[in-house]
Structure formats: structure tokens, C-alpha cells
Amino acid sequence: MTRKCINCKIEFPNSIDYFRNETAEACRQCGDYYLTTSQRQFLENHQIYVKQVFDVFGLQKKNYQQKMNAIDKIIGVGANPCRAFGHTLKMLSGHCPQCNTHHIEFTLRWFDNKFVYLAFSQKTQLIKIGVTDNIIKRELSLNDTNYGNINDWKILKSNLFKKAGQVEAKIQKELIRHRVYRKFIKDYKIVYSSEIFNCDLETANSILDKYIASNL
Ligand SMILES: [Zn+2]
Numbered sequence: 001m002t003r004k005c006i007n008c009k010i011e012f013p014n015s016i017d018y019f020r021n022e023t024a025e026a027c028r029q030c031g032d033y034y035l036t037t038s039q040r041q042f043l044e045n046h047q048i049y050v051k052q053v054f055d056v057f058g059l060q061k062k063n064y065q066q067k068m069n070a071i072d073k074i075i076g077v078g079a080n081p082c083r084a085f086g087h088t089l090k091m092l093s094g095h096c097p098q099c100n101t102h103h104i105e106f107t108l109r110w111f112d113n114k115f116v117y118l119a120f121s122q123k124t125q126l127i128k129i130g131v132t133d134n135i136i137k138r139e140l141s142l143n144d145t146n147y148g149n150i151n152d153w154k155i156l157k158s159n160l161f162k163k164a165g166q167v168e169a170k171i172q173k174e175l176i177r178h179r180v181y182r183k184f185i186k187d188y189k190i191v192y193s194s195e196i197f198n199c200d201l202e203t204a205n206s207i208l209d210k211y212i213a214s215n216l
């Protein structure tokens with residue numbers, strides 16, 4: 001048995017996977033249908049398109065994350081009210097975007113079309129994996145800022161990914177046992193690099209190649 005969504009006019013199976021309940025008019029993919037005026041305003045203020053909204057009403061976090069990931073949705077509507085203020089929007093991560101707007105920037109970064117790069121320092125034989133929208137500028141800034149107390153960074157390889165932040169995180173996770181924390185000064189403060197790895201170039205290269213090949 002199918003039911004037609006009043007908004008997108010697509011017919012979906014008549015189940016809670018596709019509609020929030022028996023009387024729902026719009027499908028879960030048309031989450032924007034369920035936004036209140038003030039929620040709509042909030043999303044607009046933070047440059048989230050209403051097309052990125054999914055109806056998470058009655059779904060457990062794991063369940064909505066899986067569904068949203070599959071279709072590139074980043075924000076849920078109809079969630080359990082947050083403890084602090086009873087907001088009912090949720091980021092893909094499960095955080096309340098209205099209580100803490102930095103979750104929005106983080107999530108948007110995650111979905112940006114950007115370059116994941118591999119930089120190498122000949123002097124120290126160390127590797128950096130990162131994300132940027134400008135390879136040439138980034139190579140300069142790594143050396144200008146003396147990132148990780150290193151100033152001979154060369155970006156050896158880069159690739160444009162649709163979900164650059166996600167790819168970066170996956171590669172860094174694979175390299176985690178090689179991670180080194182290097183102290184350096186940034187904006188007159190001591191900071192520690194978290195994106196530098198002490199592993200051979202071949203290993204890092206082949207991991208990046210693997211993600212390039214899988215074309216995420
Ligand atoms: Zn629909």
C-alpha cells in the first residue's frame with residue numbers, strides 16, 4: 001500500500017519509514033513542510049536550505065542518522081524537545097542547533113565540496129592531512145604559520161570531495177596510531193597540532209588513493 005506526499009507528489013510505502021504517522025500529509029523527505037515560521041527563519045539566518053530538512057518525528061537517533069546520511073539531509077524537524085528550551089530541531093549529529101549554533105558550522109563544513117590534501121615535510125618526514133578550498137594558498141599558509149613548528153610543507157596530493165570533512169576524518173582515523181602532537185605558536189598562543197602523522201609517505205598516499213578511487 002502506498003501513499004502520496006502532498007508536497008513532492010511522490011508515492012511512498014505507507015509506513016513510519018516514510019511518513020511520521022497515519023495522518024501525515026508530507027513524507028519524511030519533505031521535512032520542510034513541518035517547519036514553523038520561527039524555525040524557517042532560524043534556518044534562513046544560518047544558511048541552511050529547507051531542502052536539507054528531514055522529518056525525524058518519532059525516530060531514534062541511530063535510525064534518523066542512517067536515513068538522513070543516505071540522502072544528504074543535515075537537519076531534523078519534529079525531534080524530541082531539547083532539555084534546555086524544548087527546541088525540536090536536531091542536527092544530524094543529534095545536537096540542538098538552536099542551543100549551540102556552532103554545531104551548524106561544523107555540520108556544514110562536513111558537507112562542503114572541498115579539497116582533501118596530503119602535505120609532506122622533507123625535513124621532518126612528517127605528514128599532514130587536511131581540508132582546504134585553495135591548495136596554493138593553503139600550502140603558503142601552512143609554512144607562514146609554521147604549522148606544527150614546520151616550515152617546509154609541500155602539498156603532494158589533493159582531491160576534490162563532495163564530503164571533504166567526512167573523508168578527512170576517515171583518513172585521520174585510519175592513521176590515528178601514527179598521530180603526533182606538535183607544539184607551535186598561533187596568534188601568540190601555544191597550540192598543538194592534531195593533524196600531523198608520523199608514518200611513511202607510501203601508507204598515507206595509498207589511504208588517500210583509496211578514497212579517491214571510491215569517489216565519495
Ligand atoms: Zn514528499
Ligand SMILES: [Zn+2]
Binds near residue numbers: 082085087
Ligand atoms: Zn535547544
